[in-house]
Amino acid sequence: xxxxxxxxxxxxxxxxxxxxxxxxxxxxQALQFPWQQKxxxxxxxxxxxxxxxxxMRVSWVTNDKSSPSFVEYGTSxxxxxxxxxxxxxxxxxxxxxxxxxxxxxxxPLEPDTVYYYRCGGGGPEFHLKTPPSRFPITFAVAGDLGQxxxxxxxxxxxxxCKYEVHLLPGDxxxxxxxxxxxxxxxxxxxxxASVRPWMVTQGNHEKENIPFVVDEFVSYNSRWKMPYAESGxxxxxxYSFEVAGVHxxxxxxxxxxxxxxxxxxxxxxxxxxxxxERTPWLxxxxxxPWYNSNDAHQNEGDGMMAEMExxxxxxxxxxxxxxxxxxxxxxxxxxxxxSDPCGPVHITIGDGGNREGLARKYKDPSPEWxxxxxASFGHGELQMVNSTHAHWTxxxxxxDEPTKSDEVWLTSLVNSGCWTEKKWNxxxxxxxxxx
Numbered sequence: 001x002x003x004x005x006x007x008x009x010x011x012x013x014x015x016x017x018x019x020x021x022x023x024x025x026x027x028x029q030a031l032q033f034p035w036q037q038k039x040x041x042x043x044x045x046x047x048x049x050x051x052x053x054x055x056m057r058v059s060w061v062t063n064d065k066s067s068p069s070f071v072e073y074g075t076s077x078x079x080x081x082x083x084x085x086x087x088x089x090x091x092x093x094x095x096x097x098x099x100x101x102x103x104x105x106x107x108p109l110e111p112d113t114v115y116y117y118r119c120g121g122g123g124p125e126f127h128l129k130t131p132p133s134r135f136p137i138t139f140a141v142a143g144d145l146g147q148x149x150x151x152x153x154x155x156x157x158x159x160x161c162k163y164e165v166h167l168l169p170g171d172x173x174x175x176x177x178x179x180x181x182x183x184x185x186x187x188x189x190x191x192x193a194s195v196r197p198w199m200v201t202q203g204n205h206e207k208e209n210i211p212f213v214v215d216e217f218v219s220y221n222s223r224w225k226m227p228y229a230e231s232g233x234x235x236x237x238x239y240s241f242e243v244a245g246v247h248x249x250x251x252x253x254x255x256x257x258x259x260x261x262x263x264x265x266x267x268x269x270x271x272x273x274x275x276x277e278r279t280p281w282l283x284x285x286x287x288x289p290w291y292n293s294n295d296a297h298q299n300e301g302d303g304m305m306a307e308m309e310x311x312x313x314x315x316x317x318x319x320x321x322x323x324x325x326x327x328x329x330x331x332x333x334x335x336x337x338x339s340d341p342c343g344p345v346h347i348t349i350g351d352g353g354n355r356e357g358l359a360r361k362y363k364d365p366s367p368e369w370x371x372x373x374x375a376s377f378g379h380g381e382l383q384m385v386n387s388t389h390a391h392w393t394x395x396x397x398x399x400d401e402p403t404k405s406d407e408v409w410l411t412s413l414v415n416s417g418c419w420t421e422k423k424w425n426x427x428x429x430x431x432x433x434x435x
Contacts, residue, residue: 030148030355040064043119044099045186045223047193048128049200050165050241052230055107056128056197058084059225060119061099061186065090069102073117077125080118082106091222093214096179103225111244126194131164135386137244138163140196142379143287143323144203144350146174147185150377151353153397158379159192165243166196167382169323170203170253170287174354175219177208182219200224201250202237203287203323216254226250231270238263240270246384247279249317251286253324257304259434264307271315271428276414280387282317284344289322291331291346293370296359297324309335313343314427316413318390319382323350326359327375328394330406334369342418345410349394351377372406388415 043060051057058071069088072080086104090097102120109115111133118125131137140163145151158166173185189198202220209216221236228239237252249270257263274282290305292298301322312320313335325348335343351358358375366373378396385391394406 030146041067041120041122043102043123044190045183046119046126046190047186047224048195048197049224049226050131050197050243051105051107051227053242054109054111055105055230056109056130057103057105057225057227058086058117058119059101059103059223061101061183061223062120063099065100067100067102067120069104070121071104071106071117071119072121073106073115075113075115077116077127080116089222091218093177093179093208093219094210098179098219098222099183101222128195128197129164131197131243133244135245135384137165137246137384139382139384140166140379141169141321141347141349141382142166142352143169143321144171144326144354145185145189145352146171146354146356147181147188148353148355150397151188154353154377154379155189155192157395157397161379161381163381164196166192166198167248167283167285167321168198168200169285169321169349170201171205171323171350171352171354172200172203172220172224174205174356175208176205177210179219182223186223199241199248199250200226201285201287202252202254204254207254233266233270234262238266242279244384245279245387246281246283247274249282249284251284251304251308253287253301253304258307264311267308267311271311274315276316280412280414281319281384281390282315282413283319283321284312284317285321287322288324289329289346289348290320291329291334291367291369292325292348293329293363293366293373294325294327294348294359294375295361295363296326300324313340314430316342316418317344318410318413319392320344320346321380322346322348323352324348325350326354326356327351327362327373328378328396328406329373330371330392330394330408331369332371339369341416342413345408347380347392349378349380351375352379353377353397371408374405376405378405388412 040063046060069086074081084106175181206220231240288301329348331346360375376396
C-alpha cells in the first residue's frame with residue numbers, strides 16, 4: 001500500500017505541475033443540426049436509465065401521436081422474446097409542441113448482459129448492456145454538457161471508456177427555453193445513452209420557468225424520467241438507486257432542501273435504509289458545489305450545504321460530484337469547511353463542453369482542502385474496484401485526445417477506521433432523529 005500511495009502521489013504531483021504550463025485549446029462553436037425528414041413513427045432521442053432492481057427504463061420520442069408505448073427485447077438480434085408496456089406524455093411550451101414522449105420499463109434483466117430492443121414495434125434495432133451485479137463497476141462522469149464541439153469531443157472520449165453507467169450532475173441540453181434544443185440534444189447523446197444507462201439530476205439550465213405560463217422543469221421531467229418512484233421519492237428532482245455495491249443519491253439543488261422540505265425528509269429516510277454491507281460505497285450528486293475555489297458561483301451552495309452536509313457526513317458519504325462551475329476541482333476529504341479524514345471527497349466536474357465557456361479564475365492562494373483544479377473541458381472515470389478501493393481519473397480534452405490529468409485511489413469510509421460500527425450508528429441515529 002505504501003508503494004501505491006507513493007506512486008499515486010507522484011502522478012498527482014506531476015499532473016499538478018504540468019497543469020500550470022498547459023495551454024488550453026480555443027473555444028468551439030455550437031453544433032449545427034440539419035433538419036431531416038423522418039417517419040412520424042420513427043423512434044428518436046432514445047435513452048435508457050436504471051429503474052429499480054434488475055429493470056431499465058427505455059425512453060424515446062415519436063412525432064406520431066398514435067405510436068404505441070412498448071418495447072420488445074431479447075438477448076439475440078432480431079429475436080424479441082419479451083415485451084415491456086409503457087406510458088407516454090407530451091407538453092406544450094408557448095408555441096412549441098413536443099412529440100409523444102414514451103417511457104417503458106423492461107425486466108427483470110440479467111446482469112452484465114447485452115439485450116437487443118425495438119421501440120414501439122418499428123424502427124431500428126438498438127442494444128443495451130446491463131451493469132454487473134458486483135464489483136468491479138465503472139462510472140463515466142461529466143456535467144454541464146451542452147451542444148458544442150467540445151461536447152462532441154467529450155462524448156467521443158466517454159465512448160472510448162469501458163464504463164457501465166453515466167452520471168450527470170445537472171445542465172444537460174442548455175436549451176434555455178428554446179425547446180427544439182432538447183430534441184437536438186436527445187439526438188446528440190442517443191448513440192451513447194441508448195446503450196448505457198444515463199442517470200441525471202437537474203441544473204439551473206433545466207429550470208425553464210415562465211411565471212403563470214409554464215411550470216419549471218416541465219421539459220426535463222417529461223423527457224428524462226428517473227427512478228424516483230422506485231426509490232420512494234415523490235419528485236423526479238431527487239431520487240436514489242443501487243448498482244453493484246454502490247448506493248447513489250441524486251439530489252436537487254433547485255428544489256426545497258431545508259429540514260422541513262420533502263426532499264430533506266426523503267433523504268433522511270433513504271440514508272436510514274442504506275445497508276453498507278450490501279452497498280459499501282455511498283455517492284451523492286447534485287448541481288451546485290459546496291466546496292469551490294473558483295471565482296465563479298461562489299457561495300451559491302451554502303444554503304443547501306448548511307442543511308444537508310450534516311446528513312451526508314453522519315451517513316459516511318464517500319464521494320460528492322457536482323457541476324455548475326465550468327472547470328474541474330478535487331478536494332481532500334472535507335466537512336464543515338475544512339479537511340476531515342471522515343468526510344467525503346468533493347469533485348466539481350462541470351466541464352463537459354457547454355457554450356458558456358470555461359471558468360478560468362481561481363482564488364489565490366487555494367484553500368487547504370483543494371488538491372487539484374484546472375479550467376479545461378473533460379470527463380471523469382470512477383472505477384469501483386472492490387468493496388474497499390476505488391480509482392478516480394479525470395481526463396482533459398486536449399486537441400481531441402483524452403489526456404489523463406488527475407488521478408487518486410480512494411478507500412471507502414466503512415473500511416477506513418473513521419468510526420466503529422457502534423459509533424457510526426450513534427452518529428447516524430442522532431442526526432436522523434432530529435426534528
